[in-house]
Amino acid sequence: MQITPSSPQTFQVADLQLLAENVYRVILRPHQGRRPDFRPGQYLEIILNDGKACAFSIASTFGQKELELHIQKIPTSINSIELFNALESGHVQIRMPKGRCFLPEGLESAVDKQLVFIAASTGFAQMKSMIEFTLAQPKHPDIYLYWGASSPEGFYLPNLPVYWASPHFHYHPVVSGTTEKDGWQGRQGLLFEAVIDDKDFFTNSEIFISGSPQMVYATFDALLACHFQAEQIHSDVFEYAPRS
Numbered sequence: 001m002q003i004t005p006s007s008p009q010t011f012q013v014a015d016l017q018l019l020a021e022n023v024y025r026v027i028l029r030p031h032q033g034r035r036p037d038f039r040p041g042q043y044l045e046i047i048l049n050d051g052k053a054c055a056f057s058i059a060s061t062f063g064q065k066e067l068e069l070h071i072q073k074i075p076t077s078i079n080s081i082e083l084f085n086a087l088e089s090g091h092v093q094i095r096m097p098k099g100r101c102f103l104p105e106g107l108e109s110a111v112d113k114q115l116v117f118i119a120a121s122t123g124f125a126q127m128k129s130m131i132e133f134t135l136a137q138p139k140h141p142d143i144y145l146y147w148g149a150s151s152p153e154g155f156y157l158p159n160l161p162v163y164w165a166s167p168h169f170h171y172h173p174v175v176s177g178t179t180e181k182d183g184w185q186g187r188q189g190l191l192f193e194a195v196i197d198d199k200d201f202f203t204n205s206e207i208f209i210s211g212s213p214q215m216v217y218a219t220f221d222a223l224l225a226c227h228f229q230a231e232q233i234h235s236d237v238f239e240y241a242p243r244s
């Protein structure tokens with residue numbers, strides 16, 4: 001199902017909560033009480049006063065009335081500062097749904113496949129929506145989540161993947177830059193290296209990647225070098241930052 005983006009609508013900022021350093025959970029409520037229409041994995045745009053659109057993955061899952069976003073505040077970005085001014089005003093203009101990197105219908109119950117979600121930082125938001133939708137199905141594929149952060153504090157909702165725990169959900173947090181002081185006992189290094197180390201667990205998979213173009217293409221190239229097919233790898237980056 002392809003949902004066509006609507007013209008901008010006003011949403012109330014129902015909650016703005018600091019989750020970790022510079023990462024906020026934002027809850028948006030539609031003004032006219034209409035349930036937002038989107039597929040798990042899609043994103044929306046917040047329209048700033050000057051007409052600039054800022055993209056954010058939808059972290060809530062399909063069917064919920066309120067929208068959840070995970071937004072990183074970037075103190076050096078004028079757009080980010082303007083965005084937080086708009087959020088603090090209590091109302092924002094939203095254009096949605098956007099993006100073609102979403103869970104295709106039927107995949108959430110294709111038990112002969114594996115779903116692999118690879119998220120850098122707030123890329124977790126997009127994966128949360130698809131994972132919660134999949135876990136809500138009576139039968140679902142095995143799910144692998146690789147979440148990367150530069151320090152352990154970067155896992156801004158650390159208990160949520162633990163809450164999802166089941167024999168069919170495999171969670172791998174990976175920290176790229178730890179120090180002894182962090183006390184981190186888990187996996188370390190580049191996110192795509194952890195994925196490649198585990199590649200034999202998901203040979204019949206659909207793979208979703210969220211993060212910067214550099215991170216997404218590095219992961220994509222590493223997967224192709226290990227004989228994964230381009231058709232089984234999905235990311236918004238392929239649409240908004242194509243390689244020329």
Ligand SMILES: Cc1cc2nc3c(=O)[nH]c(=O)nc-3n(C[C@H](O)[C@H](O)[C@H](O)COP(=O)(O)OP(=O)(O)OC[C@H]3O[C@@H](n4cnc5c(N)ncnc54)[C@H](O)[C@@H]3O)c2cc1C
Pocket residue numbers: 043053054055056057058070071072073074077078079080121122123124125126210211212213236240
């Ligand atoms: C499709 C898409 C989804 C995004 N989702 C989020 C999100 O859920 N949470 C969030 O804090 N920011 C997200 N961003 C980045 C966010 O739009 C910008 O940080 C924000 O608009 C500030 O604008 P800017 O001009 O400083 O950054 P811009 O220069 O507009 O930032 C665009 C850059 O954002 C980076 N980016 C792409 N996806 C993500 C992501 N999921 N998380 C962090 N950075 C990303 C890429 O490196 C891209 O080059 C997303 C960006 C895109 C294109």
